[in-house]
Amino acid sequence: MNNNYVTNSAILTVDNLSKAFGGVKAVNNLTFSVSQNNIHAIIGPNGAGKSTLFNLITGVITPDEGKIQLLNQDITSLRPDKIAEQGVSRTFQNIRLFPDMTVFETVLIGTYLFTGGKLLPALFRTKNFRNKERQARERIEEILKFVGLWDMRHEYAAKLSYGSQRRVEIARALATNPRLLLLDEPTAGMNQKETKELMNLFTQVSEQGITILIIAHDMHLVNTLSNQITVINFGEKLVEGPPEVIQNHPAVIEAYMGRAEVNA
Ligand SMILES: Nc1ncnc2c1ncn2[C@@H]1O[C@H](COP(=O)(O)OP(=O)(O)OP(=O)(O)O)[C@@H](O)[C@H]1O
Ligand SMILES: [Mg+2]
CATH class of the missing domain: 3.40.50.300 (P-loop containing nucleotide triphosphate hydrolases)
Structure with a gap:
């Protein structure tokens, strides 16, 4: 019974999902779930595998391993139009x-x-x-x-x-x-006014009962909009939790700092 309840409250469940491109493990054994009606954020350094995750969820590419479920229905490896029919839609980076x-x-x-x-x-x-x-x-x-x-x-x-x-x-x-809307860095390159207006729009979309999974680098946006954040790094889940847990988490800070040094 208890198990049922947990499964039913999730609109999307990703189980041990992996996808490699040549030697690069873009998504590596990733497991997480998105609760219905949440605005759930995915963050992580450049190249962490965030967009690849969206491509897997929407069926643009097929996983090497793992399972994706939408409301208890297995959508792993369905065609993109079939996944859209099931209520998943997206915007592109x-x-x-x-x-x-x-x-x-x-x-x-x-x-x-x-x-x-x-x-x-x-x-x-x-x-x-x-x-x-x-x-x-x-x-x-x-x-x-x-x-x-x-x-x-x-x-x-x-x-x-x-x-x-x-x-x-x-x-x-x-x-x-859609029941689930995937937004891949929707405010990247926007000015403050545009960002603020889009954030209001996302709140309104959410109030219509549409669950949002959003990739973003803007921590102000993430902390304001979402109540659950999944941090990924090198395709793996690093930590997960509400903004107050993620904000000052040492592993998150290190992941961003470490990558920044590599980029420098
Ligand atoms: N179609 C592809 N073919 C080969 N490699 C790919 C492909 N798509 C992604 N990758 C590689 O997989 C890794 C993850 O890329 P992805 O675009 O998912 O990262 P990201 O987290 O969205 O990064 P960013 O924040 O820069 O958008 C990177 O090393 C990238 O080069
Ligand atoms: Mg990306």
């Missing part, structure tokens, strides 16, 4: 937007690409497709208003400010109705 597409088109097309929407009904514009498209358009209107981009819907997404481009990506991710 480097913003990925198509040139020559408006904000609205980006989010609309994104929903088809990321959920493996069928192209043939779209081409022939079947009745069923038209109905679905109308619903999709209504949903996108709702999302663009939510992220504050409705007034910019006809502008080319790739020409917007960096902060707005990130919002487009977030809107695209939300359009697939």
Whole structure:
């Protein structure tokens, strides 16, 4: 019984996950879980394996070993579109937007690409497709208003400010109705104002019942937003806990300092 309770409160469970690229163990025997409705942060020095972890969770790459479960369902090695269908969506470390597409088109097309929407009904514009498209358009209107981009819907997404481009990506991710949203360094390169606004947005997303797993280097952001932090280093879990435990943890300080010296 007790066990059941523990498993049910986790939306994502990663078990002994490993992935190597040649000799590099990018993710090494990693185990952790994300509680439902949390904003859970992943931190760690450059090259620690954070983005690789997201690529594994979203099915872009397959693990060498280990298991990934979403709400008790095994999603290890499912195709990316199947994982998206199960309610996992993401934004990328480097913003990925198509040139020559408006904000609205980006989010609309994104929903088809990321959920493996069928192209043939779209081409022939079947009745069923038209109905679905109308619903999709209504949903996108709702999302663009939510992220504050409705007034910019006809502008080319790739020409917007960096902060707005990130919002487009977030809107695209939300359009697939995720239960779990993965954000890979969403505020990197943003100014203070943009960062603050995005942090507010993440809180609002979380209040909608969407669990967030966020990679970030900005400790102010991490400590403000998240109540659980997993620190990884060389693909392994170093420590885990709430901000007050992580902030001054000697192993965390050493991991960052050590790597900084190597980089210097
Ligand atoms: N597709 C790939 N092929 C080969 N090596 C890779 C690949 N992806 C990642 N790596 C390597 O795996 C390690 C972890 O990389 P990853 O991008 O996951 O780190 P990260 O924690 O996201 O770093 P950063 O903070 O710089 O974004 C690095 O040594 C990287 O060079
Ligand atoms: Mg990364």
